[in-house]
Amino acid sequence: xxxxxxxxxxxxxxxxxxxxxxxxxxxxxxxxxxxxxxxxxxxxxxxxxxxxxxxxxxxxxxxxxxxxxxxxxxxxxxxxxxxxxxxxxxxxxxxxxxxxxxxxxxxxxxxxxxxxxxxxxxxxxxxxxxxxxxxxxxxxxxxxxxxxxxxxxxxxxxxxxxxxxxxxxxxxxxxxxxxxxxxxxxxxxxxxxxxxxxxxxxxxxxxxxxxxxxxxxxxxxxxxxxxxxxxxxxxxxxxxxxxxxxxxxxxxxxxxxxxxxxxxxxxxxxxxxxxxxxxxxxxxxxxxxxxxxxxxxxxxxxxxxxxxxxxxxxxxxxxxxxxxxxxxxxxxxxxxxxxxxxxxxxxxxxxxxxxxxxxxxxxxxxxxxxxxxxxx
Numbered sequence: 001x002x003x004x005x006x007x008x009x010x011x012x013x014x015x016x017x018x019x020x021x022x023x024x025x026x027x028x029x030x031x032x033x034x035x036x037x038x039x040x041x042x043x044x045x046x047x048x049x050x051x052x053x054x055x056x057x058x059x060x061x062x063x064x065x066x067x068x069x070x071x072x073x074x075x076x077x078x079x080x081x082x083x084x085x086x087x088x089x090x091x092x093x094x095x096x097x098x099x100x101x102x103x104x105x106x107x108x109x110x111x112x113x114x115x116x117x118x119x120x121x122x123x124x125x126x127x128x129x130x131x132x133x134x135x136x137x138x139x140x141x142x143x144x145x146x147x148x149x150x151x152x153x154x155x156x157x158x159x160x161x162x163x164x165x166x167x168x169x170x171x172x173x174x175x176x177x178x179x180x181x182x183x184x185x186x187x188x189x190x191x192x193x194x195x196x197x198x199x200x201x202x203x204x205x206x207x208x209x210x211x212x213x214x215x216x217x218x219x220x221x222x223x224x225x226x227x228x229x230x231x232x233x234x235x236x237x238x239x240x241x242x243x244x245x246x247x248x249x250x251x252x253x254x255x256x257x258x259x260x261x262x263x264x265x266x267x268x269x270x271x272x273x274x275x276x277x278x279x280x281x282x283x284x285x286x287x288x289x290x291x292x293x294x295x296x297x298x299x300x301x302x303x304x305x306x307x308x309x310x311x312x313x314x315x316x317x318x319x320x321x322x323x324x325x326x327x328x329x330x331x332x333x334x335x336x337x338x339x340x341x342x343x344x345x346x347x348x349x350x351x352x353x354x355x356x357x358x359x360x361x362x363x364x365x366x367x368x369x370x371x372x373x374x375x376x
Contacts, residue, residue, distance in 0.1 A: 003029070004058045005048035013375045016044050019367040024049050027364050030210060031059040032353035033266035036372050037274040039346040044372075045267055051207040051354065064198060064263045065207040066247060067352050068333030069360070071262025072163055074194065074272055076115055076312015077282060078182045079167050080291055082174040083111065084284055090311070094119065094166075097173045104147035113153050114166055115311040116295035120148030121166060122157045122302055123233035130240040134255050136178070140169040149230050156309060157227075158302040160234045161241040164259030167312070179258040186282070192271040194264030198253045206263060208248045211335060211356030227301035234302055242334075269339035269350030273330065277341050277348060292329035316340075320361065323347065323373050332360035338369075345376055 003024035009017040016036065023029035031049035035042070051057040083090065088097075090112040095102035101109070109119040124142045132138045143165045149157070159166060168179040175182060180197035187194050198206060219232055240246035243260060252261055275282050283291070291311040300307040308317050313329045322328035322340035330340025330349075335356030341348050349372060351365055 001055065003049040003055075005046060007046040007061065008042060008044065009046060010043040013044050013372075015371040015375050016368060017046060019371040020046050020048060023364045023367065027362075027367070028355060028357070029353060029364055030055070030355035031063070031065075031207060032351065032364075033059065033061075033063070033065075034368055035266040035270040035350045037270050037348040038376075040274050040278070040348075042267075047266075053208075053210050059207070061265065061267070062193070062205050063207045064193065064195065064202070064205045064265065065337075065352050065354050066209050066243065066253075067262050067264055067269065067337040067339075068243075068260055068335065068356075069160075070269060070331050070333035070337045070339050070352075071194075071196065071258055071260070073313050073331040073339065074183060074186070074262070075164060075167055075171075075179060075196070075258045076291065077272070077276075078171050078179060078186065079111075079115065079174075080283055080287060080311065081186075082171060084287055086174060088174075090115070090290075094170065097170050098144065100141070100144040101169075103145060106148050106152055109148070109152035111170065112295065112311065114170070115291075116309040117156045117159050117163070117300075118153055118296055119159070119166065120150050120152040121146050121162050122149065122159045123230050124162060124237050125233070128238040130238050130246060133238045133240055133246075133257065134251055136165075136168075136172075136256055139165045140172075143169070156296040156298060156300060156307075157230070158234075158300050158307065158309075159259070160302060161257070161259050162234065164257050168256065168258050178256050180256050183258075187268065187272070190271045190275050192264070193268035194262060194272065196258040196262055197256045198263050200250070200254065203250060203253050206248075206253055207354045209243070209354055209356055211247075231302045264352065266350040266352045269337075269352065270348045271350075273339055273341035273350070274348035277343060277346060292327075321369075322349075323369055325373075332365075334360060336360065336362040336365045338365050345373070347372060347376075 036044035316328040325344040328342035
């Protein structure tokens with residue numbers, strides 16, 4: 001059965017539509033959305049495929065799906081907005097906002113280091129349960145109590161899941177609000193359908209993720225040491241921190257786990273990046289320029305490769321490109337979801353899907369991104 005595809009595709013962008021169709025026909029896509037804005041004008045807004053593995057329910061423009069680490073960029077944006085609002089320097093200690101964070105050798109860890117994965121807490125040392133995962137204060141307290149895995153500022157490692165509670169607690173301390181509430185305040189004026197913590201009344205729109213994922217029950221914890229132990233703790237403590245075993249549950253969808261459980265549409269993701277391309281609309285231009293520039297470069301033991309981090313955004317690199325132009329920035333998510341902006345071309349791009357395949361880049365998102373720039 002051919003996958004249904006619907007939506008907007010302007011003349012000249014037929015190649016994007018064709019690659020989107022080919023994703024279903026030849027690349028194993030089940031359900032997805034892709035959206036492209038150029039200088040704020042929508043030129044592609046397509047949805048296709050199915051919300052379920054049985055292929056009975058077509059994907060709709062309002063279908064919400066977990067986009068994993070794509071959410072790290074809007075989370076960092078929330079923090080950066082508050083830092084600008086309160087005239088707080090990036091090189092102040094995190095503990096100046098969150099005194100409890102100073103424990104375990106983290107007293108000198110700076111806000112900049114936290115935003116670029118150098119703060120030393122990519123994993124929580126205390127063993128936690130999934131019941132802990134649903135309680136913000138429990139998770140934030142556990143991050144604060146964790147002894148640094150290295151002297152902050154001396155190296156980096158991707159804070160796969162703890163990033164949400166690390167940056168999110170700074171957001172809460174500065175605003176008195178949850179990340180979910182702050183994101184809705186940001187997204188509302190942009191008409192961006194993105195969420196940290198999907199309300200019960202909106203969960204009927206949520207699409208099931210189709211991915212078995214890794215299983216932490218197979219981990220022999222006693223056989224691990226050093227960075228290997230730290231990495232596995234980062235993924236599986238609590239057991240469902242990476243969504244394994246809980247991803248399609250109401251508890252996961254409604255929780256505030258902003259590093260990992262953001263939900264939204266492709267149009268919602270692209271709309272945030274389109275707004276970032278408007279000078280000073282969401283952030284002062286100088287702060288945005290700093291946020292999207294390389295802040296930490298080197299080998300990451302969690303990702304197992306050389307990585308360049310900005311302040312919550314990832315600058316384009318040859319290994320993780322956001323199109324062909326220098327200066328583009330964004331963030332990938334597990335399985336291939338991605339959002340990015342390219343200031344040179346004015347492109348803002350969002351892609352989300354429900355059939356999660358390993359890692360962050362795939363033939364599907366590469367084909368779509370290549371087709372966008374071939375169409376310009």
